[in-house]
Amino acid sequence: MAHVFSLAGKHALVTGATTPLARALAVALAEAGANVSVTTTRDQRAEEVLANSILNECWAAAGVSGHAKTLDLADPNAVEGAISALERDVAPIDILVNATHEANVKPALEATLEDWRTEVDRNATTVFVACQAAGRRMVARGHGRIINLVSVVHDRAVPNCALFSASQAAVLGLTRTLGIEWGRGDAAVLPRVTVNALGLGFYDGVAGPQGDEQLHAILERYIPLRRLGQPADVQGAVVYLASDATNYVQGELLMVDGAIASHA
């Protein structure tokens, strides 16, 4: 019998796949049987090297195929071109994981309008652009999975994280609404388009406040599970959300945060 969470035969695209967290997400999807393609966040040589190394790890872990694309995720034409090429050269995209996740830590009084636009662009606009390009095709086919990363900071105030917090709330609002807008289909057709968020607490290997050593130590004491999340901690959740076992999970936020959001 096939494993209930198997992704065999599916094609997954992980965008912004140049961070340790994105690497763990891509490798998990590959281990679960999906062919995995990845994109960079920016059109840069260093990102291209990272994206290819992640693809190689997927290949080594599971022998799956896929392509790496170097592009600027905020450029709708580049994203449309890359998704079109991936669907032609690999397979239709069944699973889209938007893994861009960067925090600009700065007092709100010092942030410029340019800082605001940059933060919203890289964390939220990129997600909208990729959701629209891949989602248009998924809606036409009647099935697909979209998973967006959302930080706990969308719901909790952390000083000097106003820009990042706003960008994360934007992604969650987008996620919930796309789920409702795209999820209604023929009741007899079970596999449909679902759009959900994978919620993160404070993780090692993620840029942001947890990079500060002193804060890191405080967080280790404060997080109920007494450790920061590791990239491997998101792997089970992304496979769960990407699988056929979640046809009835729509517009939801699945928090994987070591119980930090349960605190007062």
Added chain:
Amino acid sequence: MGVLDRFDLTGQVAIVTGAGTGLGREFARSLAGAGCDIVGVGRRGEPIEAIGEEIRATGRRFLAAGGTDVTDSAQVNAMVARAIAELGRVDILVNNAGGGGAGRGKTLPELTDEDWHQGIDTNLTSAFYCARAVVSHMVERGGGRIINVSSAWGYRGGRNNFMYPVSKGGILQLTKALAITYAHDNIRATCISPGMFPRAGDPERAAALAQVLPAGRAGLPHEIGPLALFLASPASDYLSGSAVIMDGGVVPAGVTPAGVVPRAEG
């Protein structure tokens, strides 16, 4: 080890309350399918025997605890003691038992003390009794997982609907308190929040729900089983305190699931 290998419960033991019917039966099936032995708890004996027969046929052990009233702490304590004595350990508790009937639709002055206590005790007090009964054993064993079952009603209110949303909201808070209190003992507490999952064999109800639910259909009981497996397994090792919703978008869409579609301008 591949990620799919983490969705495994081989050699573990789970207590599932309300295991004879509905979603509880699906939780028991999914956990057993991943290699877990099951203690099936229910008020009535017959449904428990039926799921027990099915699970034993797959090679897993099944301890039938039919005739157990989970709103009676003495019976709960006895059930847990028997589970530990006969199966040797309890790794997982699924607090699924519950019911929505008592007093629904009555106005506040019409509600009796009995209505209130029945609703709260069945859905909330039972989870407290079961968690209290297993937690020391889990601490001694070095860990465990407690999975509570709330509802989309845990997040939203309804007219003349008191005990059910109150008890299900309480389940969300019980989950957080358990998660924070026992994190250091390697016990994870999580919550499953189902939307509308009408019982099989009620097509009229399912058709009526399809008209108003954002997904255009109600949930199918077998769809929710794997969620319990995910939350019980090492695949969710960093997940605690969270409520995981499976409702086809009922909570995100709120009270405007169907028909409220603002028109595009221009």
